[in-house]
Amino acid sequence: MKTISENRCFGGVQGVYSHASSATGTDMTFGLFLPEEAEHGPVPVLWYLSGLTCTHENAMVKAGAQGWAAEHGIALVFPDTSPRGEGVADDEAYDLGQGAGFYIDATEEPWAPHFKMWTYVADELPKIVTANFAVDEDRQAITGHSMGGHGALTLAMALPGRFRSVSAFAPICNPTNSDWGRKQFAAYWGDESKWGPHDATLLMQGPGFDGPILIDTGTDDQFGDKLGTEAFAAACAAKRQEATIRLQKGYDHSYFFVSTFMEDHIAFHADALYGG
Amino acid sequence: MKTISENRCFGGVQGVYSHASSATGTDMTFGLFLPEEAEHGPVPVLWYLSGLTCTHENAMVKAGAQGWAAEHGIALVFPDTSPRGEGVADDEAYDLGQGAGFYIDATEEPWAPHFKMWTYVADELPKIVTANFAVDEDRQAITGHSMGGHGALTLAMALPGRFRSVSAFAPICNPTNSDWGRKQFAAYWGDESKWGPHDATLLMQGPGFDGPILIDTGTDDQFGDKLGTEAFAAACAAKRQEATIRLQKGYDHSYFFVSTFMEDHIAFHADALYGG
Numbered sequence: 001m002k003t004i005s006e007n008r009c010f011g012g013v014q015g016v017y018s019h020a021s022s023a024t025g026t027d028m029t030f031g032l033f034l035p036e037e038a039e040h041g042p043v044p045v046l047w048y049l050s051g052l053t054c055t056h057e058n059a060m061v062k063a064g065a066q067g068w069a070a071e072h073g074i075a076l077v078f079p080d081t082s083p084r085g086e087g088v089a090d091d092e093a094y095d096l097g098q099g100a101g102f103y104i105d106a107t108e109e110p111w112a113p114h115f116k117m118w119t120y121v122a123d124e125l126p127k128i129v130t131a132n133f134a135v136d137e138d139r140q141a142i143t144g145h146s147m148g149g150h151g152a153l154t155l156a157m158a159l160p161g162r163f164r165s166v167s168a169f170a171p172i173c174n175p176t177n178s179d180w181g182r183k184q185f186a187a188y189w190g191d192e193s194k195w196g197p198h199d200a201t202l203l204m205q206g207p208g209f210d211g212p213i214l215i216d217t218g219t220d221d222q223f224g225d226k227l228g229t230e231a232f233a234a235a236c237a238a239k240r241q242e243a244t245i246r247l248q249k250g251y252d253h254s255y256f257f258v259s260t261f262m263e264d265h266i267a268f269h270a271d272a273l274y275g276g
Numbered sequence: 277m278k279t280i281s282e283n284r285c286f287g288g289v290q291g292v293y294s295h296a297s298s299a300t301g302t303d304m305t306f307g308l309f310l311p312e313e314a315e316h317g318p319v320p321v322l323w324y325l326s327g328l329t330c331t332h333e334n335a336m337v338k339a340g341a342q343g344w345a346a347e348h349g350i351a352l353v354f355p356d357t358s359p360r361g362e363g364v365a366d367d368e369a370y371d372l373g374q375g376a377g378f379y380i381d382a383t384e385e386p387w388a389p390h391f392k393m394w395t396y397v398a399d400e401l402p403k404i405v406t407a408n409f410a411v412d413e414d415r416q417a418i419t420g421h422s423m424g425g426h427g428a429l430t431l432a433m434a435l436p437g438r439f440r441s442v443s444a445f446a447p448i449c450n451p452t453n454s455d456w457g458r459k460q461f462a463a464y465w466g467d468e469s470k471w472g473p474h475d476a477t478l479l480m481q482g483p484g485f486d487g488p489i490l491i492d493t494g495t496d497d498q499f500g501d502k503l504g505t506e507a508f509a510a511a512c513a514a515k516r517q518e519a520t521i522r523l524q525k526g527y528d529h530s531y532f533f534v535s536t537f538m539e540d541h542i543a544f545h546a547d548a549l550y551g552g
């Protein structure tokens with residue numbers, strides 16, 4: 001593992017690291033914030049999965065998360081959203097290929113060789129983070145924005161017991177019924193019969209999540225028709241899932257929206273990570 | 277004036293606007309955050325001047341200022357750091373030309389036609405902001421980062437009565453004695469005999485500032501030898517200036533440093549803007 005940068009930040013350290021990934025067959029870069037408490041022992045960790053077009057960096061510099069994480073003594077991990085580099089397939093569209101891994105393992109060409117983001121964020125990166133840094137694998141929570149909200153919700157439900165709480169900012173909740181989902185699943189997985197259970201609404205109709213869920217989505221989200229918020233809310237209601245789904249008046253899809261509600265989300269996760 | 281974007285943010289609005297500038301002879305772009313209170317009447321305003329290489333955007337997305345400004349009901353203005361566009365002189369170096377206006381009015385070619393950033397931030401933009409938005413020209417404060425800290429300190433001292441308080445993050449305090457200053461003053465103003473009084477340390481040895489000053493600079497600032505912190509601190513001490521100058525252990529020159537201490541700076545300005 002290689003240290004790209006480390007900056008003092010809110011009493012802790014905001015680091016950027018890269019490593020050779022066996023999941024993607026590429027070098028992968030991630031951001032990790034460690035609060036001051038990590039100097040004395042393992043701390044709880046909140047995963048932040050980013051949205052379309054993002055790298056590990058966007059949320060790290062724009063989401064305003066470190067201050068609240070420092071206040072609660074929580075580490076933050078910011079994975080990249082896809083493999084990158086020479087020999088990695090790409091597409092001209094912003095919503096396919098590099099920057100658009102959708103947190104699934106591709107089986108179709110030309111994506112299959114490197115686009116294994118599910119294995120990367122579900123298996124490989126957690127092992128790397130817990131092996132190299134003072135984070136407590138028994139106290140994990142997960143959040144994300146847009147495509148990363150889809151990733152957070154699907155990881156949380158597909159890996160029972162891994163995360164104590166899950167939240168999301170303007171998540172893609174029903175990708176099998178959205179332009180943000182059908183296009184990518186078709187490209188990465190082929191015809192619909194082969195699509196995996198990576199749809200938060202379908203997972204909520206199945207296992208649900210054994211813990212609290214918090215979702216914020218803006219009423220003026222310019223991509224609101226792609227998110228499937230209503231379908232997920234209906235599935236939560238039908239499941240009697242412990243969940244708070246808030247529509248925030250006047251907010252859009254930007255990081256100005258994300259940063260506004262970051263304090264609430266980190267406090268929500270802190271309750272779960274330190275409680276029980 | 278043209279609206280580039282407006283995003284709901286911490287209950288207020290983060291806008292980006294452009295206008296034809298008579299000072300620079302170009303179109304200029306600026307960011308403006310208005311807290312919710314501005315819907316009901318003029319609010320106090322804090323100017324944020326950015327550092328080398330920045331546009332209006334960097335601090336707007338990375339400094340984490342809007343949340344604290346919203347808490348205190350304060351507007352934020354984020355001006356650009358230089359004129360830009362076709363026909364505007366530039367230099368390959370990151371610290372001269374576009375992105376490096378140094379908040380002074382150039383008199384030398386090729387800079388003189390457009391590089392009038394002093395007139396722009398001291399005269400023109402304040403008139404535009406107060407004429408078009410609910411900000412209170414009688415309650416202004418100013419801050420900045422690096423080159424923008426130089427701008428903030430020099431504006432505050434050269435315009436007595438304009439600002440109730442001034443703060444800065446890792447400011448260039450003594451540009452006439454630094455590689456960040458001598459090079460640019462020589463380019464923009466010609467030989468040293470023509471340099472204006474735009475040096476915070478020299479201004480502190482002269483008029484000083486009629487109000488409180490707060491400065492934070494990291495002990496691990498990679499540009500520490502260019503900042504002149506010690507000279508400015510000595511000038512403040514000699515002047516018996518009301519000032520708090522803090523060296524923050526382990527912090528560098530980045531926005532991770534700026535965002536860490538933003539809460540303190542906005543609280544400091546709120547005391548001045550709402551007090552007295």
